[in-house]
Ligand SMILES: *[C@@H]1O[C@H](CO)[C@@H](O)[C@H](O)[C@H]1NC(C)=O
């Protein structure tokens with residue numbers, strides 16, 4: 001019986017530690033500058049590595065994050081990502097960055113999730129109303145109004161948003177705990193999928209009239225990333 005308890009405790013600990021390591025796997029060498037190989041290659045969980053001896057400063061470099069993103073779109077926001085697609089040296093390192101620009105009052109980074117990353121955001125300019133919703137069954141909404149210098153965390157996988165409630169442009173930078181955080185914009189994924197989800201499914205799931213679903217599916221869902 002004691003052995004069983006020990007086993008249960010051990011399994012629980014093993015599970016807890018696997019939950020704790022929610023970011024990308026730790027690198028097994030100093031770095032692994034990503035190499036695009038389209039021929040003679042199989043897909044692996046990450047990218048192929050350049051021979052470390054051939055690594056150069058440019059592999060670890062990105063320039064232009066001082067430039068504002070273009071917010072002249074239906075959301076009034078623009079995300080400029082700096083992840084492994086932009087900086088190949090981020091491969092295997094479990095980290096990336098983004099700049100987010102918001103148009104004056106109403107600029108919105110709409111409800112979305114990062115399936116692979118926790119996000120830590122700092123406001124440089126403007127006033128943002130931000131929030132995230134916890135998972136079922138509570139679905140608790142946690143919000144805050146952020147001013148320049150304020151920092152807020154969006155835990156991995158949770159639906160979150162940022163909304164400019166100030167009368168000036170807003171600028172935020174975000175660190176993300178993955179080389180490739182991924183983005184699922186809720187409205188785009190649900191109503192803008194390709195091909196469209198059967199309207200009967202969405203009508204029932206969202207308690208909507210089927211015509212409302214079809215109307216929503218006919219809309220253009222802008223991707224601000
Ligand atoms: C690798 O390929 C992606 C997708 O085609 C591209 O966006 C990226 O710039 C490429 N990276 C390098 C280092 O060539």
Ligand SMILES: *[C@@H]1O[C@H](CO)[C@@H](O)[C@H](O)[C@H]1NC(C)=O
Pocket residue numbers: 070071072073
């Ligand atoms: C911003 O985007 C809009 C809409 O696509 C475009 O008309 C405008 O020229 C862009 N502005 C800049 C500065 O690139």
